Amino acid sequence: MATTPYFILSPNTVLSIIGLIHGPDKTVPNPAEDWRDATVDVVIPAFNEESNIPLCLAALARQTRKPTRIILIDDGSQDRTVEYAQTFCDLNGMDLIAIRRAQSIGKTPTLKRQSREFDSDVEFILDGDTVLESDNYIDRVVEELYKGAGIASACGTVLPLRDRDRRAMLETDALKKFLGSHPEASIYPKVGWFHHLQRGITDMYRDVLYYFLQKFVYVGQMAFFGSILNPVGCAVAYRRDVLKTIVFDRYEPILGDDLTNSEDIFIGFAMNDNGYRNIQLTDVTARSQEPEVGRVPGQIYLWSSSFLQSCYYFDELMRSPLKAFKRYQKKKQEAAELEAGLADKRIHHEQYRQPFGIDYTVKYGRPIGWVLFMSAFEKVAFPTVLLIMILLQLWEPLVITLIAETAVATGILVTVAKGHRLEYFFKGLLITPLRYAVLLFDLVTIGRFAADLWIFRNRRWRK
Numbered sequence: 116m117a118t119t120p121y122f123i124l125s126p127n128t129v130l131s132i133i134g135l136i137h138g139p140d141k142t143v144p145n146p147a148e149d150w151r152d153a154t155v156d157v158v159i160p161a162f163n164e165e166s167n168i169p170l171c172l173a174a175l176a177r178q179t180r181k182p183t184r185i186i187l188i189d190d191g192s193q194d195r196t197v198e199y200a201q202t203f204c205d206l207n208g209m210d211l212i213a214i215r216r217a218q219s220i221g222k223t224p225t226l227k228r229q230s231r232e233f234d235s236d237v238e239f240i241l242d243g244d245t246v247l248e249s250d251n252y253i254d255r256v257v258e259e260l261y262k263g264a265g266i267a268s269a270c271g272t273v274l275p276l277r278d279r280d281r282r283a284m285l286e287t288d289a290l291k292k293f294l295g296s297h298p299e300a301s302i303y304p305k306v307g308w309f310h311h312l313q314r315g316i317t318d319m320y321r322d323v324l325y326y327f328l329q330k331f332v333y334v335g336q337m338a339f340f341g342s343i344l345n346p347v348g349c350a351v352a353y354r355r356d357v358l359k360t361i362v363f364d365r366y367e368p369i370l371g372d373d374l375t376n377s378e379d380i381f382i383g384f385a386m387n388d389n390g391y392r393n394i395q396l397t398d399v400t401a402r403s404q405e406p407e408v409g410r411v412p413g414q415i416y417l418w419s420s421s422f423l424q425s426c427y428y429f430d431e432l433m434r435s436p437l438k439a440f441k442r443y444q445k446k447k448q449e450a451a452e453l454e455a456g457l458a459d460k461r462i463h464h465e466q467y468r469q470p471f472g473i474d475y476t477v478k479y480g481r482p483i484g485w486v487l488f489m490s491a492f493e494k495v496a497f498p499t500v501l502l503i504m505i506l507l508q509l510w511e512p513l514v515i516t517l518i519a520e521t522a523v524a525t526g527i528l529v530t531v532a533k534g535h536r537l538e539y540f541f542k543g544l545l546i547t548p549l550r551y552a553v554l555l556f557d558l559v560t561i562g563r564f565a566a567d568l569w570i571f572r573n574r575r576w577r578k
Contacts, residue, residue, distance in 0.1 A: 150261035161243030244404035267391035271399035341467025342392035345383020377421035433483020
């Protein structure tokens with residue numbers, strides 16, 4: 116979900132700090148279609164999720180906004196995912212369309228086919244291992260999605276799904292009905308202490324990481340640019356027609372279903388490249404199942420490599436800072452035309468509105484390109500500098516750098532964690548060794564990406 120799986124006092128972080136101080140643009144948004152009338156399809160990609168799918172559906176059942184359709188796409192599961200989902204929906208009066216695949220073909224075809232085969236206004240993607248904690252989650256993201264014609268995706272805050280969250284949901288009436296029919300269902304898996312420890316480590320690490328990113332970095336990006344680079348893909352609402360035309364109709368003839376190692380990142384970049392925005396809300400929350408700590412490196416590789424691969428595909432967007440002066444001249448010209456009465460005088464000016472189309476990006480770049488450029492720079496530069504210090508045995512500068520970075524990161528985390536500051540102070544310190552291990556592991560990803568580009572000439576990147 117993240118473009119940078121570690122903390123660093125980079126220009127990107129500085130922009131976030133300034134953005135929080137500056138606050139969002141107060142321009143009145145250009146009213147689009149009425150969000151209350153929008154039809155919403157909930158699409159649930161699932162693979163061997165028998166332990167999670169009842170929780171996912173139980174949270175969906177209590178949403179204040181009911182979807183037009185619930186579509187479960189079982190991607191070749193070998194367990195009882197579909198059986199449990201169908202039973203749960205039958206017992207709780209929910210209509211379910213279940214599509215079973217004989218073998219796994221991935222999430223990208225799911226998003227593509229549902230954007231083409233159904234006619235809803237909003238395609239809401241809810242992974243089978245994700246629970247909507249806020250009862251108004253769908254309501255809020257759809258409302259935000261329709262605040263402007265330039266908004267293509269909207270998601271809330273996503274945090275780890277903990278054992279305590281599972282236990283709490285076992286008390287809901289919907290799950291009690293289901294467990295009465297299937298008492299053997301492993302909603303709360305009984306595993307050994309070692310497995311709980313591994314998942315607990317991951318949950319703590321991801322809790323701190325997600326909190327830092329979503330409560331600080333993304334808030335700063337939203338304040339400055341009105342967009343984040345990519346939505347959190349496990350619980351996100353897309354404008355279906357934009358997803359279909361901007362992403363799949365345009366890029367499938369070139370890339371097929373190989374939309375990098377993580378399709379959510381590619382889709383977010385594609386939206387920004389075409390002048391659309393990805394919105395994140397901080398007032399609604401979802402929780403997603405995290406892997407045990409031993410599987411974290413593989414997941415980080417997918418996310419980090421997808422980020423680098425998307426930088427390669429959307430290089431014109433990443434070069435936006437080099438076009439800043441040309442973009443400034445363009446805005447100055449438009450302001451002069453508006454003052455002279457030669458430009459369109461809109462009554463409602465949509466927040467952060469930009470011209471659509473790749474041609475504009477190629478010529479003028481996009482403001483959000485600054486975030487992409489800085490994120491790519493820090494992802495490569497910071498771990499490289501640390502490695503050089505280690506190889507040259509520059510221990511004193513290395514220690515000073517690590518202490519300073521940890522102090523800044525922990526300070527920011529404590530500042531944004533209102534009401535939980537002491538908790539996140541200790542969590543931030545405890546996961547620091549894991550953060551740096553992840554950071555150095557990124558060098559492996561960077562090396563693999565470079566080899567794909569220049570040695571193996573491999574461009575068929577897919578999850």
